[in-house]
Amino acid sequence: MIVEPCSLTIAEARELLDRRELSAVELTRSCLDRIAAHDGRLNAFITVCREAALAQAAEADARMVGGAGGPLCGIPLALKDIFLTRGVRTTCASRILDGFVPPFDATVVAKLRAAGAVFLSKANLDEFAMGSSTENSAFGPTRNPYDLDRVAGGSSGGSAAAVAANQCLGALGTDTGGSIREPASFCGVVGIKPTYSRVSRYGVIAYASSLDQVGPFARTVRDCAVLLQAIAGVDPRDATCAARPVPDYAGALTGEIKGLRIGVPREYFIEGMAPAVDGAVRAALRQFEALGGRLEEVSLPHTEYAVATYYVLATAEASANLARYDGIRYGLRVAADNNIELYERTRGAGFGAEVKRRIMLGTFALSAGYYDAYYLKAQKVRTLIRRDFARAFERCDVIATPVAPTTAFAIGEKIADPLQMYLSDIFTISVNLAGLPGISVPCGYDDRGLPIGLQLIGAPFAEETILRAADAYERSGATVRRPPII
Ligand code: GLN
Numbered sequence: 211m212i213v214e215p216c217s218l219t220i221a222e223a224r225e226l227l228d229r230r231e232l233s234a235v236e237l238t239r240s241c242l243d244r245i246a247a248h249d250g251r252l253n254a255f256i257t258v259c260r261e262a263a264l265a266q267a268a269e270a271d272a273r274m275v276g277g278a279g280g281p282l283c284g285i286p287l288a289l290k291d292i293f294l295t296r297g298v299r300t301t302c303a304s305r306i307l308d309g310f311v312p313p314f315d316a317t318v319v320a321k322l323r324a325a326g327a328v329f330l331s332k333a334n335l336d337e338f339a340m341g342s343s344t345e346n347s348a349f350g351p352t353r354n355p356y357d358l359d360r361v362a363g364g365s366s367g368g369s370a371a372a373v374a375a376n377q378c379l380g381a382l383g384t385d386t387g388g389s390i391r392e393p394a395s396f397c398g399v400v401g402i403k404p405t406y407s408r409v410s411r412y413g414v415i416a417y418a419s420s421l422d423q424v425g426p427f428a429r430t431v432r433d434c435a436v437l438l439q440a441i442a443g444v445d446p447r448d449a450t451c452a453a454r455p456v457p458d459y460a461g462a463l464t465g466e467i468k469g470l471r472i473g474v475p476r477e478y479f480i481e482g483m484a485p486a487v488d489g490a491v492r493a494a495l496r497q498f499e500a501l502g503g504r505l506e507e508v509s510l511p512h513t514e515y516a517v518a519t520y521y522v523l524a525t526a527e528a529s530a531n532l533a534r535y536d537g538i539r540y541g542l543r544v545a546a547d548n549n550i551e552l553y554e555r556t557r558g559a560g561f562g563a564e565v566k567r568r569i570m571l572g573t574f575a576l577s578a579g580y581y582d583a584y585y586l587k588a589q590k591v592r593t594l595i596r597r598d599f600a601r602a603f604e605r606c607d608v609i610a611t612p613v614a615p616t617t618a619f620a621i622g623e624k625i626a627d628p629l630q631m632y633l634s635d636i637f638t639i640s641v642n643l644a645g646l647p648g649i650s651v652p653c654g655y656d657d658r659g660l661p662i663g664l665q666l667i668g669a670p671f672a673e674e675t676i677l678r679a680a681d682a683y684e685r686s687g688a689t690v691r692r693p694p695i696i
Pocket of ligand 1: 339340341342364365384385386387388389390417524635
């Protein structure tokens with residue numbers, strides 16, 4: 211069977227590029243052809259940058275001939291449309307940014323550009339990253355490559371679906387409450403949310419600033435490690451970005467996890483979880499034992515408050531961050547006789563229903579008389595959740611949980627019931643509240659053939675440990691990746 215270049219892993223493509231058996235232009239063309247053939251149905255992308263991508267690929271080829279390539283030189287990637295890209299429209303899947311073309315690149319984009327990566331496209335997402343299914347996009351939902359009637363997850367659903375469907379070799383997303391890990395799980399790819407502050411957020415459209423973090427998607431753990439290496443590290447333009455040195459992530463993938471203590475939190479194996487998810491995650495835990503890991507039962511007693519805490523804090527921060535979309539500075543402007551009316555009409559026409567709901571919830575939680583009861587209380591509970599993890603990490607090196615209670619749900623199934631939608635984040639949200647790194651790695655399929663993800667959570671800045679554990683699991687062959695139906 212002839213392997214299409216677009217279906218290679220980054221590591222495989224790297225070898226072929228380095229041996230001159232494949233050019234970056236051929237590889238990019240293969241991805242673009244795949245996009246042309248399937249994205250009409252999948253809708254993973256809002257904008258495809260065909261000509262620019264081919265030009266970048268030609269530059270990468272020239273650079274490699276000159277011997278100046280690097281691990282990502284000539285590798286075609288997708289970017290969630292929340293990252294500012296110089297000269298390429300950036301929508302955040304909202305009508306309110308209509309016509310907005312950023313004058314500069316986000317730091318992570320600039321880093322990848324400098325590394326010679328090729329940018330194929332801007333990927334679909336829930337508007338302003340608010341959602342768990344990519345159904346809240348002004349550009350229509352992204353479909354799951356394993357079942358086109360189901361969601362890809364969200365909010366980085368376009369990035370995850372594109373990687374799963376071999377439309378690109380890797381992608382960047384953001385994760386505020388699960389937006390990398392949940393779509394990675396639903397689409398059967400690997401996605402990592404690094405420690406809060408590990409990666410620069412300069413030029414990343416803000417949702418909830420105390421929670422937002424950037425991370426990669428790829429088809430293997432190793433590829434994710436290589437992408438994270440390229441984007442992590444201090445940025446003088448982002449004061450919240452940690453000055454810590456970046457370790458050699460790919461070098462940490464030794465395949466060796468003997469003696470690794472794996473915490474299993476009892477609060478994460480709950481009533482109502484899909485039996486297939488429960489079964490696949492338990493089988494993965496047994497596989498970790500077979501590989502020499504030691505399972506430890508741990509407790510995260512404040513887990514039940516996580517969703518409520520998150521939806522107070524995230525909406526409060528969003529209500530402040532989204533105040534800047536006023537029709538004056540960026541994007542859409544609906545004309546009116548005076549400024550107040552202009553703001554109201556622009557925001558009324560530009561924001562979708564879920565974004566409006568969150569602005570109202572957040573404004574309420576912050577308003578005089580309610581602040582102490584909601585926002586302040588939520589901050590206190592956040593501290594308790596953070597302490598739960600600190601205590602658990604005294605007894606283990608990683609914490610293993612499901613990513614989501616179900617596999618990908620049907621398009622339309624939860625959209626009318628925000629609470630049901632919010633509950634899809636029940637296992638991912640605490641990790642953001644505690645600022646920890648978390649990875650989703652495929653660990654099986656349900657009886658419809660829909661992918662299931664295993665989440666491995668690390669202590670602050672322990673990306674190496676969760677990558678090593680995920681890679682050892684992946685390499686053990688316990689779960690063999692199945693191709694998507696398209
Ligand atoms: N689903 C969560 C929300 O809607 C998380 C989204 C995200 O991580 N950006 O807020």
